[in-house]
Amino acid sequence: MVFAHDTEAALLAAVELVNSAEDPDTLTETAQLDEFFDRHVYTGVHTGDAAELTAVRALRAPLRRMLMSDRDTAVTLVNETLAEHRAVPQLVRHGDVDYHVHAVPPEAPLPVRIAVETAMAMIDLIRADDLSRLSICADDTCEGLVLDLSRNRSRRYCSTACGNRNAVAAYRARQR
Secondary structure (H helix, E strand, O other), X not given: OOOOHHHHHHHHHHHHHHHOOOOOOOOOOHHHHHHHHHHOOOOXXXXXXXXXXXXXXXXXXXXXXXXXOOHHHHHHHHHHHHHHOOOOOEEEEEOOEEEEEEXXXXXXXXXXXXXXXXXXXXXXXXXXXXXXXXXXXXXXXXOOXXXXXXXXXXXXXXXHHHHHHHHHHHXXXXXX
C-alpha cells in the first residue's frame, strides 16, 4: 500500500527519533535536535533549548510503545494521544508541500506536534491493518525499529550499518 506523504514523513521521523535512543544515543545536544527538526521539515515553534530537547527525548519510549504495539493496543495509545492534545485534523498547505494533515496548531510545542503527527500516521497503518511495516531490526545485537515502506516488504535492518555488519558476518561464515 502506498501511504500519503505526510504519513510516511511522520513515521520516518518517529522511527528515527525512537532509534536515536539506541547506543550510541544520537540526540543528546540541541544542535542534533535542530538537525532533526530541519531534516524532517517540521514547521511551527521550535525553541531549540534544553527543555525542548528533554521533552523530545522523553517521547522516545512512548513512541516506541505506540509503534511496536499490537493493533488493539496501538488504537488505545493513538486515541489517548489525540485526546490528550485535543487534536483537530485540518488540511494545510505550506512551502513546497501540497495539502496534508496537521492536527495541532503551529504554536503547539514540538514534542506535541511529533506525538500527534505520529498518532495520525498510525491511524493509516491501523486502518490498513498494516502494522507489519514496523518491526525490530534483524541484527541480533540491535533493538532499533525498522519501517519497511518497500513494495516487496524486504527491509530487515534499521540502518545500512546493521545490514552491512550482518552481510560481512554471513560472508565470513561462508568462507570458513
